[in-house]
Amino acid sequence: MKSSRLVARDSLRHGIPEKYKLFLMLLPFLVLVLIFSYLPLLGWRYAFYIFKPGFSLEQSQFVGWYWFESIVSNSYQVAEIKRVIVNTLAISGLGLLVNCIAPIFAILLNEIRCRKFRTSVQVLTTLPNFISWVLVYAVAFALLNVNNGMVNQALLALGWIDKPLNILASSKNVWLTMTLWSMWKGLGWSAILYLAAIAGIDQELYEAAKVDGASRFQQTLHITLPGIAPTFLVLLVMAIANLLNNGMDQYYVFQNAINKSSIEVLDLYVYNISILGGSFSFGTTVSMLKSIISLGLLLVANGAAKIIRGSSIF
Amino acid sequence: MHTKRTIPANRLKRNRTSIGAFAFHLINYTFFFLFTLLCIYPFYYIFINTISDNQLTARGLVTLYPIGIHFENYVQVMKIPGLSTAALVSVGRTVLGTMLTVFASAFVSYLVTKQKMWMRSFWYRFIVITMYFNAGIIPWYILMMNLGLTNNFFAYVLPGIVSPFCVVLVKTYIESIPSAMEESAQIDSAGYWVRFTRIILPLCLPILATVTVFSAVWQWNMFQDTLFLMTDRKLYTLQFVLYRYINQSTALATIIKNTQGAVTIDLSAVQTPTSVRMTVTMIVVAPILFVYPFFQRYFVGGIMIGAVKG
Structure with a gap:
C-alpha cells in the first residue's frame, strides 16, 4: 500500500x-x-x-406498435414467422443433441491408451473449429458439388448412383445436414472442455473403485459421468440461452433458392427482410423481440442451474 | 491435457486378455481414426487439387494424390484483380485489429484490478455484461451507418478493440500474479503506465499469447461485417471474395478470361473455375493451417479459463 x-x-x-x-x-x-x-x-x-x-428519425413516421402487430396481423406473415421459428428451434434442438455427443466423444477418447494417438486426434479434430463458415462452405462445395465434387465422383465410380446428386442445393434434410456440418466443425472443440474435466477428476476415486472390483464401464458410469456433469450443465445452460441465436454465417453461406425455406433461421431472416428486403423497422422489431426473449431464456436457464447445482453460472 | 497417466500393469494385463475389451478398443481406435481422417482429408483433397493438372481437377479426377504437379495456379490466381487487395485488407485488419485488441485487453484488465479506481467494479461489470446481450444486427448496422463506418476500413478494427471475453481472461490472469511483484516498482514511485509496461505486461505474456491467437483467428475469419458494411470492392476481405467466387460462377469465368492475356500453351495450367476456387480456398485457409499446430495449446488454455469464469 x-x-x-x-x-x-x-x-x-x-x-x-x-x-x-x-x-x-x-x-x-x-x-x-x-x-x-x-x-x-x-x-x-x-x-x-x-x-x-438515409433519413433521420425526425423525418420518419411514428407508427407505435404497428410493426409488432404486423407480425401477427395476416395469415401470410404468421406462416412466415412460424416457418422461421420452426427452422430455428429445429436446428438448435438438433444442436442440443450434439451437445450430448461431445461428452461421449471425450470419454471414448480418454479410453485411448496410446498418448500420441490421443493427442493427435485431439489436435486434428479441433482444427475445423478454427476455420470460418465460408471456408467450411468452400470445403463442402469442393467435396459435394454436382459437377466434379469428390463424393459424387466416388459414388458414380462405385455405381451406387446413376447421376450426380446435388446435395448442396436440396430441400431435403437441410436441418440434418446443417447439424452435421456444425458437428464436423465443432465436435472436437466441444470435447476439449470435457477432456479437461475428466483430467481433473481425482485419480484416487478410480483406484478405490478398482479395489472394490468396479469394471471400466462401471467406473465411467459412477465416477467419470458425475465428474463431468457440472461442465455439461454449464454448456447446456449456454445452449438453451442461445436457442434463438444460431448466428447467421453458416446459414447465409449454405443458403440457396432451393433450400431457403428450411434454412432460414431468425438471424438470417432478419438479414433477408432488412438488408435485402429493405424493411429495416420490421427487421429491428424481430431482432429486438429475439434479444429480449434470449435474455429471458438466459435468466431462466441460469435460475434452473442455480436450483439444480446450488450455484448460478455467472 | 498433458497430465501423465500411469496405467497400472494389472489393468493392462486384464484388458489384454479380455476379448470384449479388445473389441471395444479396436472399434474405439477405428472410430477416432476415421473421424480424424474426416476432419483433415478435405484440406488435403483441396491442396492436391490446387497443384494437379487443371484439366483433371476440373473433371474431379484427383482424389488421393496429386497428378501432374505444378504450382502455376498460385501464380495465376494472384493476378486476378482484387485478390491481392483483398489479401492486403485481410492481413491489415488481422494485424492491426489483433494488436489493438491485445493491448486493450491487457491495459483494461490491469486498470480494473486497481482497487483505488473510482467505481471500479461498476465499470468492470459495464464491460463484461456486454457478453450477454446484443441489440440485434439491424440496430448495429444502422449505428455503423450513422457513425460513417460503412465502406471504412476502421469498421473492421474499432468494434473489436475491447473484447469482454479477453478482458475476463487477462484480468483473471493478472489477479493470480503476486502483488509484491508490482509493489516492488511502486517503491520507486513509478507511474501506472511504467508499472504496466515494465512489470505487468511481461508477466502476462502467456495469456496475451492466447488472446493474440484468438483475436487473430477471429479477425481473419470474420465475414459478416464485410457483408453488411462494405460495398467498395477495395475493402473486400479474402473471406468475402472467396464466398463470391464459389457462388458466382459466371462472374468467375469472366475474371478467368480476363486474366489470361498471355495464353498459356500448357493446358494443364489453364485456369478453370474449379482451380481458382480451390486455390483461393487454400490461400485463405493456409494461415490457419500454418499457425494452428504451433498455437493449439494456447487455444486450449484460453477456453479453460474462459469456461471456468463463464
Missing part, C-alpha cells in the same frame, strides 16, 4: 486524485464499449417508426 503522504504528493503533482486518474485512463475504452455495445440499443426506437436508411 502506498502511504497517504505519497498519495498526497501524487495528487499534488498531477492535480487529479489517483482514483479519477485511473478512471480517466480507462475512459477511452469505456467509450468504445458504450458506442459499440450500448448505443445499438437506442436503435430499438426504429421499431416504432417507418425507418428508411
Whole structure:
C-alpha cells in the first residue's frame, strides 16, 4: 500500500486524485464499449417508426406498435414467422443433441491408451473449429458439388448412383445436414472442455473403485459421468440461452433458392427482410423481440442451474 | 491435457486378455481414426487439387494424390484483380485489429484490478455484461451507418478493440500474479503506465499469447461485417471474395478470361473455375493451417479459463 503522504504528493503533482486518474485512463475504452455495445440499443426506437436508411428519425413516421402487430396481423406473415421459428428451434434442438455427443466423444477418447494417438486426434479434430463458415462452405462445395465434387465422383465410380446428386442445393434434410456440418466443425472443440474435466477428476476415486472390483464401464458410469456433469450443465445452460441465436454465417453461406425455406433461421431472416428486403423497422422489431426473449431464456436457464447445482453460472 | 497417466500393469494385463475389451478398443481406435481422417482429408483433397493438372481437377479426377504437379495456379490466381487487395485488407485488419485488441485487453484488465479506481467494479461489470446481450444486427448496422463506418476500413478494427471475453481472461490472469511483484516498482514511485509496461505486461505474456491467437483467428475469419458494411470492392476481405467466387460462377469465368492475356500453351495450367476456387480456398485457409499446430495449446488454455469464469 502506498502511504497517504505519497498519495498526497501524487495528487499534488498531477492535480487529479489517483482514483479519477485511473478512471480517466480507462475512459477511452469505456467509450468504445458504450458506442459499440450500448448505443445499438437506442436503435430499438426504429421499431416504432417507418425507418428508411438515409433519413433521420425526425423525418420518419411514428407508427407505435404497428410493426409488432404486423407480425401477427395476416395469415401470410404468421406462416412466415412460424416457418422461421420452426427452422430455428429445429436446428438448435438438433444442436442440443450434439451437445450430448461431445461428452461421449471425450470419454471414448480418454479410453485411448496410446498418448500420441490421443493427442493427435485431439489436435486434428479441433482444427475445423478454427476455420470460418465460408471456408467450411468452400470445403463442402469442393467435396459435394454436382459437377466434379469428390463424393459424387466416388459414388458414380462405385455405381451406387446413376447421376450426380446435388446435395448442396436440396430441400431435403437441410436441418440434418446443417447439424452435421456444425458437428464436423465443432465436435472436437466441444470435447476439449470435457477432456479437461475428466483430467481433473481425482485419480484416487478410480483406484478405490478398482479395489472394490468396479469394471471400466462401471467406473465411467459412477465416477467419470458425475465428474463431468457440472461442465455439461454449464454448456447446456449456454445452449438453451442461445436457442434463438444460431448466428447467421453458416446459414447465409449454405443458403440457396432451393433450400431457403428450411434454412432460414431468425438471424438470417432478419438479414433477408432488412438488408435485402429493405424493411429495416420490421427487421429491428424481430431482432429486438429475439434479444429480449434470449435474455429471458438466459435468466431462466441460469435460475434452473442455480436450483439444480446450488450455484448460478455467472 | 498433458497430465501423465500411469496405467497400472494389472489393468493392462486384464484388458489384454479380455476379448470384449479388445473389441471395444479396436472399434474405439477405428472410430477416432476415421473421424480424424474426416476432419483433415478435405484440406488435403483441396491442396492436391490446387497443384494437379487443371484439366483433371476440373473433371474431379484427383482424389488421393496429386497428378501432374505444378504450382502455376498460385501464380495465376494472384493476378486476378482484387485478390491481392483483398489479401492486403485481410492481413491489415488481422494485424492491426489483433494488436489493438491485445493491448486493450491487457491495459483494461490491469486498470480494473486497481482497487483505488473510482467505481471500479461498476465499470468492470459495464464491460463484461456486454457478453450477454446484443441489440440485434439491424440496430448495429444502422449505428455503423450513422457513425460513417460503412465502406471504412476502421469498421473492421474499432468494434473489436475491447473484447469482454479477453478482458475476463487477462484480468483473471493478472489477479493470480503476486502483488509484491508490482509493489516492488511502486517503491520507486513509478507511474501506472511504467508499472504496466515494465512489470505487468511481461508477466502476462502467456495469456496475451492466447488472446493474440484468438483475436487473430477471429479477425481473419470474420465475414459478416464485410457483408453488411462494405460495398467498395477495395475493402473486400479474402473471406468475402472467396464466398463470391464459389457462388458466382459466371462472374468467375469472366475474371478467368480476363486474366489470361498471355495464353498459356500448357493446358494443364489453364485456369478453370474449379482451380481458382480451390486455390483461393487454400490461400485463405493456409494461415490457419500454418499457425494452428504451433498455437493449439494456447487455444486450449484460453477456453479453460474462459469456461471456468463463464
